[in-house]
Amino acid sequence: xxxxxxxxxxxxxxxxxxxxxxxxxxxxxxxxxxxxxxxxxxxxxxxxxxxxxxxxxxxxxxxxxxxxxxxxxxxxxxxxxxxxxxxxxxxxxxxxxxxxxxxxxxxxxxxxxxxxxxxxxxxxxxxxxxxxxxxxxxxxxxxxxxxxxxxxxxxxxxxxxxxxxxxxxxxxxxxxxxxxxxxxxxxxxxxxxxxxxxxxxxxxxxxxxxxxxxxxxxxxxxxxxxxxxxxxxxxxxxxxxxxxxxxxxxxxxxxxxxxxxxxxxxxxxxxxxxxxxxxxxxxxxxxxxxxxxxxxxxxxxxxxxxxxxxxxxxxxxxxxxxxxxxxxxxxxxxxxxxxxxxxxxxxxxxxxxxxxxxxxxxxxxxxxxxxxxxxxxxxxxxxxxxxxxxxxxxxxxxxxxxxxxxxxxxxxxxxxxxxxxxxxxxxxxxxxxxxxxxxxxxxxxxxxxxxxxxxxxxxxxxxxxxxxxxxxxxxxxxxxxxxxxxxxxxxx
Numbered sequence: 001x002x003x004x005x006x007x008x009x010x011x012x013x014x015x016x017x018x019x020x021x022x023x024x025x026x027x028x029x030x031x032x033x034x035x036x037x038x039x040x041x042x043x044x045x046x047x048x049x050x051x052x053x054x055x056x057x058x059x060x061x062x063x064x065x066x067x068x069x070x071x072x073x074x075x076x077x078x079x080x081x082x083x084x085x086x087x088x089x090x091x092x093x094x095x096x097x098x099x100x101x102x103x104x105x106x107x108x109x110x111x112x113x114x115x116x117x118x119x120x121x122x123x124x125x126x127x128x129x130x131x132x133x134x135x136x137x138x139x140x141x142x143x144x145x146x147x148x149x150x151x152x153x154x155x156x157x158x159x160x161x162x163x164x165x166x167x168x169x170x171x172x173x174x175x176x177x178x179x180x181x182x183x184x185x186x187x188x189x190x191x192x193x194x195x196x197x198x199x200x201x202x203x204x205x206x207x208x209x210x211x212x213x214x215x216x217x218x219x220x221x222x223x224x225x226x227x228x229x230x231x232x233x234x235x236x237x238x239x240x241x242x243x244x245x246x247x248x249x250x251x252x253x254x255x256x257x258x259x260x261x262x263x264x265x266x267x268x269x270x271x272x273x274x275x276x277x278x279x280x281x282x283x284x285x286x287x288x289x290x291x292x293x294x295x296x297x298x299x300x301x302x303x304x305x306x307x308x309x310x311x312x313x314x315x316x317x318x319x320x321x322x323x324x325x326x327x328x329x330x331x332x333x334x335x336x337x338x339x340x341x342x343x344x345x346x347x348x349x350x351x352x353x354x355x356x357x358x359x360x361x362x363x364x365x366x367x368x369x370x371x372x373x374x375x376x377x378x379x380x381x382x383x384x385x386x387x388x389x390x391x392x393x394x395x396x397x398x399x400x401x402x403x404x405x406x407x408x409x410x411x412x413x414x415x416x417x418x419x420x421x422x423x424x425x426x427x428x429x430x431x432x433x434x435x436x437x438x439x440x441x442x443x444x445x446x447x448x449x450x451x452x453x454x455x456x457x458x459x460x461x462x463x464x465x466x467x468x469x470x471x472x473x474x475x476x477x478x479x480x481x482x483x484x485x486x487x488x489x490x491x492x
Contacts, residue, residue, distance in 0.1 A: 001043060001075065003036040005029070006202045008185060008195055013037065018132065019192040021120065021158045021173060023181075024234035027199035027212045030159045031118065035062060035069045037157075038116055042091030043075060046113035053122040055097030058083055062118055063095065098127045105134035112154055120160030125168040131156060164431070165236045165423040166456060175423065198233055224248065236423075238430040240455060244391045244444070247430045252398040254422065256414035257291050259401055264288035266410075268319040271351075271467035272310035273459045274330040275303045276447055282306035283459030285467040286317055290393070291414045292467070295425050295460050307333050311340040319346060321470040325462065326350035351466045353383030358469070380443035386465045387432060387444045393468075394429075421460065428461035 006029060012020050022030040038048050050062050066085055070078045077088035086092045096108060098117070105127075109115060115135050117123065135154045162170065173194065177187035181196045188194070199207050199216070207213065219228055226247035229235040238247050257264065266289035273283040282301075286294040298309050307324070314322045322341060324330055330350070337348055360376035379385040393413035399405040400412060419425060433450070435443045447457045 001040045001073075003033070003040060003073065005033045005036070006197060008197055008201060009033045011186065012193060012195060015188065015193045016153075017155075017188065017191065017193040018153060019156045019158070019173070021160065021192065021194040022197065023120075023160050023162060023174070023194060024197040025161060025199060025230075025232040027202075027207055027210055027216070027232070028197045028234070029202050029206065030197065031062065031065060032069065034116055034157050034159055035065050036073065038093070038114070039066060039070055039073070039075055039078070041113055042085070042087045042093060043077060043089055045087075045089045045091045047091065047111065048093040049096055049109055049112050049115045050093055051096045051098050051115060051117050052119050053097070053099045053117075053124060053127060055095060058095060061095045062116070066093070098131075099124060105130045109134040109154075111140070113152075114155040114157060116157045116159070118159055120158035120169055121163035121167055123158075123167075123169050125172075128168050128172050161234050162230070162236045164238055164427050166238075166427040170236070170423075178423070196234065236427070238427040240431045240433055240453070242433040242435075243430055244387065244432055244434050245394050245429050246398075247426065248402075249394040249398040250415075250426050250430055252401040253394055253413055253415050255417045256397045256401055256412060257409075258414075260409065260412070262409040264291035264293070266290075267321065267471050268317070269321045269323060269467050269470035270310070270314040270317055270319045271463045271470060272307065272314075272322070272324040273462040273466065274325055274328075274333060275306055276328060276457060280457060281459045282309070283461075283463035284310045284313060285460070285463035286313070286319065287467050290410060290412055291416065292419070292464060293416050295415070295419050295464060296421055297424070297460050303329050303333070304336060307336050308340075311337065314341070314346060315344060318344075321347045321349060323349040323351050323466055323470040325466060326352050327354050349470055351382070351469055353381060353386075353466075355382050357382050357385040378442060380437065380439075380441040382469075383465070384442045384444045386469050388442055389468050390429070390465050425460050425464070428456075428458040429464065431455050432458060432461055 009022065009029070012022070022034065024030055038046075038050070042048060050066070052060065055061060063085070067080060070085070079086050084092055084094055098105065112135060115131070135156050158169070160169070162174070164170070173192055174181075176189070177194045180187035181194065185196045185201070186194070199212070216232060219231060223231070224246065226235075226237075226239060230237040236247075268288050269286070271285045275282050281297050281299045283295070283297045285292060298306055301309065310324070311322070322337065324333060324337060326334070334350060337350075341348055357375040357379045361374050363372050364375050364378040375385060379388065390413070393411065396407050397412040397414070400407045415422060415425070431450075433445050433453075433455075435445045435449070437443050451457065
């Protein structure tokens with residue numbers, strides 16, 4: 001059987017890879033191509049499982065697409081009922097929701113020719129752990145291999161648009177491939193082949209015939225750049241409803257100091273966000289002036305081990321200030337921090353995000369002279385104040401980078417592209433939601449509220465936010481905590 005496809009996709013057919021991933025935006029023919037390939041395999045006796053992470057009914061599956069493609073291509077020998085498609089050669093398919101019982105995957109998927117997963121961005125970490133061990137030759141096929149027969153290893157095909165860069169599949173497969181995908185659209189190693197394809201890489205007549213052109217053109221005019229890039233270019237959707245920082249703002253901040261021609265200068269600060277519940281992730285950030293040179297997280301160890309990790313980092317970097325989150329479990333770290341840094345000439349500061357804003361009676365510089373308010377009339381607490389400073393700095397930097405606006409570099413922010421987990425940092429910073437509270441005050445959701453919405457704890461983002469609060473105290477500073485004299489002036 002012959003199937004017609006975009007040239008880039010054809011490379012997947014003959015690639016001897018265990019896992020084959022097609023990623024891209026809408027209208028790129030990913031699903032149609034895989035449906036045609038599955039039908040061709042079924043016509044030669046292949047057994048295929050067509051799955052999604054969540055599958056509540058056959059109507060949510062690719063059943064209708066497969067039937068439509070078999071008719072369009074004129075494939076003979078296919079019959080169907082409500083739950084399966086069969087071929088006269090003995091080939092057939094079945095459908096599964098992978099999340100319902102991951103343990104049963106071993107018996108369900110053993111012996112299949114292939115597994116096709118649609119909407120792969122929704123795969124959970126537990127499902128990914130089970131997949132490759134579950135999709136394997138059954139005992140009968142293994143016996144044939146032992147007898148010297150060449151039998152193709154079962155394949156896993158995944159079609160998807162990117163979700164968040166923190167999604168399990170992004171971390172497990174896509175992270176290693178992003179540079180190659182950005183450069184050439186294809187990545188492969190011993191285990192996986194990944195092809196990125198979008199609507200503008202297929203024959204134009206195909207896209208015109210799909211009827212999607214008016215929708216695309218409308219989205220191009222009216223969507224934000226980040227939303228358009230996600231839907232039509234298959235890029236990460238690192239934002240949530242009521243997010244305070246847009247992905248395009250963050251992207252403009254990457255290496256902004258190099259783009260705009262200013263150097264790191266001023267105070268150096270290391271900040272640390274401890275574990276919330278003992279053994280969960282911890283974060284730290286390091287900035288020199290307005291340039292963040294490093295942001296990272298640690299996923300193992302208890303609260304004290306995480307604090308030692310951050311303190312060792314600070315001692316090695318020799319910053320002017322070390323600041324850590326003193327709300328929750330961090331309040332018990334004061335002695336540990338004092339003991340480690342007492343002879344290191346590093347100022348220490350315990351950040352308390354739940355207390356009232358710094359300089360509560362100072363005017364918040366909103367840029368609107370007609371409606372000026374004080375910090376305490378603007379922000380619910382200190383955490384909201386410094387997340388809003390992060391927001392304002394990102395927005396000003398976006399204006400400077402994309403619109404050519406001149407803004408004092410000390411009022412901007414830059415994230416070094418050398419930060420190893422910058423994709424994770426983007427996901428966290430662009431998924432910080434504002435919270436309505438009925439008072440008109442700016443408030444940020446707590447970590448517990450975010451987790452209830454499925455947003456992972458933003459340990460790196462919190463570290464960045466706290467890092468903005470640290471500066472060298474004045475000589476006559478009578479306060480235990482270190483504060484900056486105004487939330488929107490240059491760092492000293």
